[in-house]
Amino acid sequence: MNRTEAIAILNHHLDSLEALGYVALARQIGEDQAFERRGDSGTDYQLELSILWDRHPNGSIRIVGSIDDGGLGAFLPLTDSRLMEPEGS
Numbered sequence: 001m002n003r004t005e006a007i008a009i010l011n012h013h014l015d016s017l018e019a020l021g022y023v024a025l026a027r028q029i030g031e032d033q034a035f036e037r038r039g040d041s042g043t044d045y046q047l048e049l050s051i052l053w054d055r056h057p058n059g060s061i062r063i064v065g066s067i068d069d070g071g072l073g074a075f076l077p078l079t080d081s082r083l084m085e086p087e088g089s
Contacts, residue, residue: 001043
């Protein structure tokens with residue numbers, strides 16, 4: 001797996017979700033997403049994104065993402081997360 005490419009793809013999708021804002025993300029709590037994206041190298045990556053309450057409902061929202069190339073990396077995918085506070089930060 002090309003780690004640089006995979007991280008860039010994952011960050012792009014996390015940035016896109018974060019840009020939606022707190023209210024839009026709150027509406028998507030529990031709606032996990034799983035899909036594939038092809039990188040510039042031609043590698044197909046599997047992504048999983050989850051939006052959930054961080055500690056309690058109506059508090060902070062955690063956006064969690066993971067990516068792998070379906071090979072051995074699937075056993076230890078790259079992961080990242082973002083935290084959005086109710087005031088939007």
